[in-house]
């Protein structure tokens with residue numbers, strides 16, 4: 001059986017706008033505060049800790065602030081709690097946090113008390129080169145955005161854009177839920193296309209490609225297309241991604257989480 005579905009970012013945008021906007025209204029905020037000891041809060045702790053330690057180690061008070069691009073921030077940047085907890089680190093970093101869902105960015109801007117350290121912007125991850133100048137960033141944090149790029153060409157172009165956006169020696173940190181043999185779905189409005197790693201959701205009678213859930217091999221292959229050096233890439237078998245927002249408990253079949261660090265070698 002073949003499935004007809006649209007998955008360009010521009011087609012998905014109004015769909016996300018509607019469903020994420022509704023979720024915001026119900027109080028849903030995507031991720032828990034940094035450094036909290038719960039399974040969702042653990043996501044990206046390794047990358048944030050690594051960025052934090054590198055900045056902290058640099059004692060040169062004249063060093064320019066590290067320029068960070070956080071892609072897919074949703075309504076709150078991962079850096080907000082870091083800056084609240086460690087205010088002294090704020091002047092050493094400047095974060096540009098982007099999301100293309102307008103209500104998310106509006107919410108983030110309205111609640112941002114760290115104006116000079118974090119700038120929220122409405123921007124499409126598939127159009128970064130048109131938006132930002134070359135070598136603008138020292139670090140890119142993919143804040144669980146890659147799952148939303150279900151169109152293969154857009155996904156490939158997105159990872160290729162990293163090289164042009166990064167300064168020499170700049171780094172990318174990324175996490176991605178990876179499927180395994182048992183990955184399936186428990187919801188009857190979800191359907192998983194195993195070969196392509198695409199999770200479809202039935203919406204108003206039509207299948208919509210809502211998530212890319214690759215195997216670990218597919219994930220690594222994509223990262224290599226960036227042209228950056230893959231310094232770390234591992235599958236954390238005890239980390240899980242719960243894709244069903246209506247469920248809190250973690251099931252064995254939920255995707256495991258892979259994490260990677262890439263560098264734009266000088």
Ligand SMILES: C[S@@+](CC[C@H](N)C(=O)[O-])C[C@H]1O[C@@H](n2cnc3c(N)ncnc32)[C@H](O)[C@@H]1O
Pocket residue numbers: 009016020029030031071072073074075098099100101104123124125126143144145147148149
């Ligand atoms: C899975 S959520 C992650 C939110 C948050 N960073 C976290 O980790 O909990 C993915 C985010 O990416 C955003 N997004 C999806 N496609 C995008 C695109 N093409 N450009 C920019 N943001 C996008 C969504 O609006 C959403 O806020």
